[in-house]
Amino acid sequence: xxxxxxxxxxxxxxxxxxxxxxxxxxxxxxxxxxxxxxxxxxxxxxxxxxxxxxxxxxxxxxxxxxxxxxxxxxxxxxxxxxxxxxxxxxxxxxxxxxxxxxxxxxxxxxxxxxxxxxxxxxxxxxxxxxxxxxxxxxxxxxxxxxxxxxxxxxxxxxxxxxxxxxxxxxxxxxxxxxxxxxxxxxxxxxxxxxxxxxxxxxxxxxxxxxxxxxxxxxxxxxxxxxxxxxxxxxxxxxxxxxxxxxxxxxxxxxxxxxxxxxxxxxxxxxxxxxxxxxxxxxxxxxxxxxxxxxxxxxxxxxxxxxxxxxxxxxxxxxxxxxxxxxxxxxxxxxxxxxxxxxxxxxxxxxxxxxxxxxxxxxxx
Amino acid sequence: xxxxxxxxxxxxxxxxxxxxxxxxxxxxxxxxxxxxxxxxxxxxxxxxxxxxxxxxxxxxxxxxxxxxxxxxxxxxxxxxxxxxxxxxxxxxxxxxxxxxxxxxxxxxxxxxxxxxxxxxxxxxxxxxxxxxxxxxxxxxxxxxxxxxxxxxxxxxxxxxxxxxxxxxxxxxxxxxxxxxxxxxxxxxxxxxxxxxxxxxxxxxxxxxxxxxxxxxxxxxxxxxxxxxxxxxxxxxxxxxxxxxxxxxxxxxxxxxxxxxxxxxxxxxxxxxxxxxxxxxxxxxxxxxxxxxxxxxxxxxxxxxxxxxxxxxxxxxxxxxxxxxxxxxxxxxxxxxxxxxxxxxxxxxxxxxxxxxxxxxxxxxxxxxxxxxxxxxxxxxxxxxxxxxxxxxxxxxxxxxxxxxxxxxxxxxxxxxxxxxxxxxxxxx
Numbered sequence: 054x055x056x057x058x059x060x061x062x063x064x065x066x067x068x069x070x071x072x073x074x075x076x077x078x079x080x081x082x083x084x085x086x087x088x089x090x091x092x093x094x095x096x097x098x099x100x101x102x103x104x105x106x107x108x109x110x111x112x113x114x115x116x117x118x119x120x121x122x123x124x125x126x127x128x129x130x131x132x133x134x135x136x137x138x139x140x141x142x143x144x145x146x147x148x149x150x151x152x153x154x155x156x157x158x159x160x161x162x163x164x165x166x167x168x169x170x171x172x173x174x175x176x177x178x179x180x181x182x183x184x185x186x187x188x189x190x191x192x193x194x195x196x197x198x199x200x201x202x203x204x205x206x207x208x209x210x211x212x213x214x215x216x217x218x219x220x221x222x223x224x225x226x227x228x229x230x231x232x233x234x235x236x237x238x239x240x241x242x243x244x245x246x247x248x249x250x251x252x253x254x255x256x257x258x259x260x261x262x263x264x265x266x267x268x269x270x271x272x273x274x275x276x277x278x279x280x281x282x283x284x285x286x287x288x289x290x291x292x293x294x295x296x297x298x299x300x301x302x303x304x305x306x307x308x309x310x311x312x313x314x315x316x317x318x319x320x321x322x323x324x325x326x327x328x329x330x331x332x333x334x335x336x337x338x339x340x341x342x343x344x345x346x347x348x349x350x351x352x353x354x355x356x357x358x359x360x361x362x363x364x365x366x367x368x369x370x371x372x373x374x375x376x377x378x379x380x381x382x383x384x385x386x387x388x389x390x391x392x393x394x395x396x397x398x399x400x401x402x403x404x405x406x407x408x409x410x411x412x413x414x415x416x417x
Numbered sequence: 418x419x420x421x422x423x424x425x426x427x428x429x430x431x432x433x434x435x436x437x438x439x440x441x442x443x444x445x446x447x448x449x450x451x452x453x454x455x456x457x458x459x460x461x462x463x464x465x466x467x468x469x470x471x472x473x474x475x476x477x478x479x480x481x482x483x484x485x486x487x488x489x490x491x492x493x494x495x496x497x498x499x500x501x502x503x504x505x506x507x508x509x510x511x512x513x514x515x516x517x518x519x520x521x522x523x524x525x526x527x528x529x530x531x532x533x534x535x536x537x538x539x540x541x542x543x544x545x546x547x548x549x550x551x552x553x554x555x556x557x558x559x560x561x562x563x564x565x566x567x568x569x570x571x572x573x574x575x576x577x578x579x580x581x582x583x584x585x586x587x588x589x590x591x592x593x594x595x596x597x598x599x600x601x602x603x604x605x606x607x608x609x610x611x612x613x614x615x616x617x618x619x620x621x622x623x624x625x626x627x628x629x630x631x632x633x634x635x636x637x638x639x640x641x642x643x644x645x646x647x648x649x650x651x652x653x654x655x656x657x658x659x660x661x662x663x664x665x666x667x668x669x670x671x672x673x674x675x676x677x678x679x680x681x682x683x684x685x686x687x688x689x690x691x692x693x694x695x696x697x698x699x700x701x702x703x704x705x706x707x708x709x710x711x712x713x714x715x716x717x718x719x720x721x722x723x724x725x726x727x728x729x730x731x732x733x734x735x736x737x738x739x740x741x742x743x744x745x746x747x748x749x750x751x752x753x754x755x756x757x758x759x760x761x762x763x764x765x766x767x768x769x770x771x772x773x774x775x776x777x778x779x780x781x782x783x784x785x786x787x788x789x790x791x792x793x794x795x796x797x798x799x800x801x802x803x804x805x806x807x808x809x810x811x812x813x814x815x816x817x818x819x820x821x822x823x824x825x826x827x828x829x830x831x832x833x834x835x836x837x838x839x840x841x842x843x844x845x
Contacts, residue, residue, distance in 0.1 A: 103747055104746075104747075105746070105747070131748070138743065151745070155749035199748070
């Protein structure tokens with residue numbers, strides 16, 4: 054059992070607070086991705102869990118054991134580094150065997166585990182070679198094999214795929230997911246690539262400014278962002294945001310965008326009642342809007358600025374007020390730039406954001 | 418370097434070339450070894466360039482160009498040896514201008530004196546002068562005497578002409594020895610002299626002992642110092658500054674400094690007396706305390722030259738990626754294991770450079786030794802080279818020492834380069 058618990062962790066570098074009072078619990082054998090832009094504190098958090106940078110305050114426990122101030126080697130963890138951190142003076146075999154040798158695993162068992170790990174990553178033929186003349190992908194495999202051979206209950210991965218070229222990254226992503234689901238370790242995986250996060254993680258912890266903004270399963274993080282930042286960070290294109298006025302229309306709550314009025318989802322209407330007369334930010338994903346090429350009463354008329362055919366979909370760029378909005382449409386819908394189209398907003402797909410707190414409002 | 422090597426193993430004055438005729442262009446008849454005994458069979462003057470007259474050991478004779486009536490009453494103009502003319506009149510600056518022909522002594526000597534077309538007895542005779550003929554001296558020439566000598570070389574009788582500068586004539590004027598040669602040959606003489614010198618083995622031993630105690634100490638200290646610097650402690654730049662001080666001090670100054678510490682009334686004795694460890698000053702640096710001198714040299718050299726090793730090690734450490742070190746830590750290596758399995762192997766190239774540098778410099782250790790031992794009680798190879806050159810004026814043996822140091826340096830460098838080769842190189 055290796056549940057990882059981070060409680061109220063703070064880590065500062067001089068005046069800069071890299072990790073700001075973060076609490077996070079990762080269940081045994083869970084795969085959690087720390088996702089965020091550069092400088093959001095995700096790597097600092099991972100390193101604190103690894104023991105490569107002592108926190109200012111807070112507690113880290115692994116499997117119930119307080120490891121906050123233990124050196125890395127006493128934490129029984131394994132790690133894959135961004136730059137692979139392969140020992141350049143050792144053959145691949147010795148690289149993979151390093152951790153086992155250091156922790157006193159006997160030679161026979163070491164050999165067995167090294168070969169097993171090498172097999173899992175298809176690098177059996179590289180065991181006798183030095184890493185200096187190997188490709189990035191091969192080094193990456195060596196680093197992963199070294200991480201796996203330890204058979205630690207916790208594996209920490211610091212942007213393990215970010216130094217690979219795009220095609221290789223795609224291939225490794227699937228392979229890594231398969232691998233990690235087989236070895237049943239508690240995994241923390243740091244990345245700034247949201248596709249990686251969405252496709253691999255059991256849960257995603259989205260970080261910004263040293264704070265975890267949302268930690269949930271990928272679909273939830275994608276579909277129901279906790280706040281403006283998460284919505285704007287996740288997804289390609291990210292969630293669209295534009296202003297909308299909350300008004301009363303015939304006694305019931307309505308949202309008004311320009312001249313167009315529509316009713317919010319009945320569950321939301323109650324919550325939006327208190328915002329009457331205020332401006333709210335409305336968020337909706339590009340693929341959740343219905344695009345019509347003829348007028349409809351329940352649709353907003355907009356002018357298409359750009360059409361980008363992407364094969365499986367066409368991406369339209371339009372303007373609503375001052376906000377640029379991306380809409381994805383079916384390729385069969387014939388639209389050209391400067392055409393008028395009508396957008397319908399399915400009320401259950403709209404996320405309402407409080408302007409002050411930047412939080413998305415959900416019914417409790 | 419090549420010249421030094423030649424000095425050490427090539428005796429360029431080993432043999433004298435004996436020429437078939439008394440002429441520099443004449444072919445060589447035979448060789449005769451330096452310092453061989455010879456008989457003088459004949460002599461002859463030869464014109465030499467004026468600058469060569471300055472050379473030592475040159476035997477010369479002067480010839481006059483004279484004008485005088487010969488036995489037949491003809492006016493002749495030619496050359497005669499100074500030994501045939503008595504100078505009667507000289508110009509104000511001492512140049513002879515007039516003289517008379519000497520008379521020949523001895524009953525069966527030719528009473529006439531020959532006049533030659535050139536200042537050379539082999540040239541054409543232009544006339545014969547009677548004794549006491551008055552002659553006008555027009556000019557004079559200085560000739561180097563050449564000797565026709567005979568002797569023995571490698572069991573063979575040899576004979577030929579040689580210029581006086583290479584020959585030493587004994588008082589009897591018919592025997593002599595070859596003073597120096599003008600033809601060289603390879604020789605182990607100087608190397609033998611070096612090896613048989615009474616200071617050679619002590620110098621080898623001290624140099625070796627000093628290397629064996631200095632270099633390992635320096636490397637351990639330098640690596641520790643470099644790790645301290647690398648750890649980025651609070652007063653890092655201050656520590657670095659302290660470590661780097663010896664880099665700025667010349668080695669002789671270091672020797673004098675440590676001499677001041679170890680001398681009879683030096684800092685060490687004062688300190689020991691003050692804390693009451695000893696009652697009377699102890700003499701550390703005397704002929705009877707050879708080992709203490711070695712300890713003093715060891716301390717001085719370690720203090721002086723460890724920081725240069727440290728600088729190299731620090732630069733090597735900085736080349737090691739931080740993530741690699743962290744990986745070692747994460748994968749369970751403790752400090753010693755990290756040092757043993759990761760840091761030291763990755764430092765290999767730096768250590769190799771430092772080791773070669775330090776070993777070569779250790780073979781050359783000199784100033785500190787001179788300062789602390791005066792160069793007698795404890796001597797080292799470089800000191801012996803110095804002694805041979807400046808005190809004993811034996812350039813060749815000094816060169817042999819220098820050459821010996823060079824050979825040792827090259828030899829150890831090659832050994833290191835092979836021994837400290839990285840595994841990749843071995844694999845490749």
